[in-house]
Amino acid sequence: MIELVNFYLIPGIVLGCIYALGAIGLSLVFGILRFAHFAHGDLLTLGAYFSLVAATALAVPPLWALPVAIVATAAAALLIDRLFYRPLRARHSVATVIASFGVALMIRSVIQLIWGPQDRVFETGIRHPLVIGDFRLAERHIYIVAAAATIIALLHLFLTRTRAGKAMRAMSDEPSLARVSGINTERVVAWTWVLAAALLAAGGLFLGIDTQVKPQMGFNLILPMFAAAILGGIGKPYGAIAGGLVIGLAEELATVPIGGMPLVPPSYKSAVAFVILVAMLLWRPTGLFRGRVF
Amino acid sequence: MSVILTADGLVGGYGDADVLHGVDLAVEATDIAVIVGPNGAGKSTALKALFGLVELRQGRVTLLGEDITGAAPDTIVPRGMGYVPQERNIFPNLTVHENLEMGAYTRRGDIGAAYDRVYDLFPPLAERRRSPAGTLSGGQRQMVAIGRALMLEPRILLLDEPTVGLSPLYIEQIFDRIVEINRAGVAVLMVEQNARQALRLASRGYVLAGGRNRFSDTGPNLLRDPEVARSFLGS
Numbered sequence: 357m358i359e360l361v362n363f364y365l366i367p368g369i370v371l372g373c374i375y376a377l378g379a380i381g382l383s384l385v386f387g388i389l390r391f392a393h394f395a396h397g398d399l400l401t402l403g404a405y406f407s408l409v410a411a412t413a414l415a416v417p418p419l420w421a422l423p424v425a426i427v428a429t430a431a432a433a434l435l436i437d438r439l440f441y442r443p444l445r446a447r448h449s450v451a452t453v454i455a456s457f458g459v460a461l462m463i464r465s466v467i468q469l470i471w472g473p474q475d476r477v478f479e480t481g482i483r484h485p486l487v488i489g490d491f492r493l494a495e496r497h498i499y500i501v502a503a504a505a506t507i508i509a510l511l512h513l514f515l516t517r518t519r520a521g522k523a524m525r526a527m528s529d530e531p532s533l534a535r536v537s538g539i540n541t542e543r544v545v546a547w548t549w550v551l552a553a554a555l556l557a558a559g560g561l562f563l564g565i566d567t568q569v570k571p572q573m574g575f576n577l578i579l580p581m582f583a584a585a586i587l588g589g590i591g592k593p594y595g596a597i598a599g600g601l602v603i604g605l606a607e608e609l610a611t612v613p614i615g616g617m618p619l620v621p622p623s624y625k626s627a628v629a630f631v632i633l634v635a636m637l638l639w640r641p642t643g644l645f646r647g648r649v650f
Numbered sequence: 651m652s653v654i655l656t657a658d659g660l661v662g663g664y665g666d667a668d669v670l671h672g673v674d675l676a677v678e679a680t681d682i683a684v685i686v687g688p689n690g691a692g693k694s695t696a697l698k699a700l701f702g703l704v705e706l707r708q709g710r711v712t713l714l715g716e717d718i719t720g721a722a723p724d725t726i727v728p729r730g731m732g733y734v735p736q737e738r739n740i741f742p743n744l745t746v747h748e749n750l751e752m753g754a755y756t757r758r759g760d761i762g763a764a765y766d767r768v769y770d771l772f773p774p775l776a777e778r779r780r781s782p783a784g785t786l787s788g789g790q791r792q793m794v795a796i797g798r799a800l801m802l803e804p805r806i807l808l809l810d811e812p813t814v815g816l817s818p819l820y821i822e823q824i825f826d827r828i829v830e831i832n833r834a835g836v837a838v839l840m841v842e843q844n845a846r847q848a849l850r851l852a853s854r855g856y857v858l859a860g861g862r863n864r865f866s867d868t869g870p871n872l873l874r875d876p877e878v879a880r881s882f883l884g885s
Contacts, residue, residue: 519751519755522744522748522751522752523752523755525741525743525744525748526741526744526748526752528743529741529742529743529744530738530740530741530742532735532738533735533738533739533740533741534741534752535723535724536701536703536723536727536733536735537723537727537752537753537755537798538723538724538726538727538728538755538756538802539724539752539755539756540724
């Protein structure tokens with residue numbers, strides 16, 4: 357029981373938070389720009405590298421580097437939108453989807469060119485876990501979950517309390533009505549990228565702290581992030597949070613040993629997200645929270 | 651009489667196919683203007699063209715004396731023209747109150763008085779202001795749609811089939827409210843499928859067919875015209 361919590365449940369929640377941060381942005385972009393953004397994972401990688409560079413250059417703890425990483429990642433997302441997605445806006449969304457594959461490759465290559473192919477780690481020093489009874493909580497896990505929860509709460513406030521946030525929800529609901537209401541749709545698009553990038557910078561930082569920073573880290577996350585977004589109902593940012601946690605927990609819990617043998621060998625755990633994704637698309641393509649059909 | 655909106659010789663449509671082949675309209679400040687005509691006559695397209703939502707190859711649209719031909723909605727709305735599309739005219743996942751707020755999006759500053767006016771006009775909305783608009787009945791949704799367009803206190807309101815799909819009771823209510831809105835000083839231009847009922851209210855009626863003006867007169871005069879009745883009102 358203790359083992360289940362320490363080695364499966366807690367890592368599952370941490371992973372789920374990271375997936376959720378990516379999936380929310382994926383869901384927002386799909387709702388407002390109406391395309392599946394395949395460069396989302398690589399933008400997360402970029403966010404992780406920006407965090408690493410900022411933390412090293414400013415010699416501050418990783419979490420302190422987050423604001424800098426958010427600004428840099430948002431700027432990159434806006435630039436990418438301006439250069440590659442905006443010219444295709446009037447076309448069928450398939451064009452933009454394909455463009456996003458290209459952007460994904462470009463980001464990954466640029467990262468390798470600048471920072472090299474080797475893995476890097478955040479300098480956090482050796483920290484002893486917090487021990488409560490038999491439960492062991494790594495400090496990084498506590499603050500990853502706390503920070504993710506804070507960010508999601510702030511996002512909720514933004515979407516429900518601010519003029520820009522409501523305009524985003526309006527445009528996700530009925531884009532043509534948003535236009536005839538006089539909403540400046542390009543500005544809403546810009547807000548969407550800023551939010552998605554902020555969430556990705558956080559996701560990249562957290563994944564980097566939890567594991568390593570490497571050029572493929574985000575690409576490997578594309579599948580679980582899409583699975584989480586679809587599970588939550590595409591275009592439903594709150595659903596994506598639940599979707600992320602379900603996928604993260606499912607991946608970790610699937611490797612729990614039963615009778616000496618793991619249910620799913622750990623090296624196959626990313627297949628769990630894939631199975632959930634396929635099952636959802638087959639039986640309930642609108643997701644758990646009745647989003648759009650892909 | 652001050653002219654609010656004019657359209658001269660509108661020709662255009664979607665892509666290569668023209669739907670409008672020369673449509674003229676004029677709406678004055680006190681008018682309820684009604685466009686009727688058979689299916690495919692270009693009624694809704696004409697309304698969209700006024701709002702910059704249709705590619706115009708020829709013609710000119712003016713609002714309060716200024717040329718707005720081809721202008722984007724976010725520049726037209728603040729100049730005093732509101733538009734209520736026929737379908738998808740509410741934000742279903744936003745609350746009633748948020749729907750209204752989106753109607754005032756281009757306006758900064760206090761919009762409290764604008765909310766009050768809409769809630770006074772449509773009391774059922776005041777009770778449901780915290781509900782997602784998608785959970786309302788058809789008639790109430792139409793109230794949200796019209797209310798949203800009224801939030802900027804437009805000089806003229808364009809309505810695309812405001813009573814389509816509503817029960818007779820609601821049709822009556824919506825028409826009553828439209829008259830009330832007009833009495834408060836908002837010019838109205840609407841496309842209507844319930845032609846007889848709408849023309850009865852119309853100080854100006856247009857019969858469109860094949861993308862062209864066929865008849866224009868006051869609503870009651872059009873109703874009395876035997877040719878209009880025979881060809882377009884299905885007497």
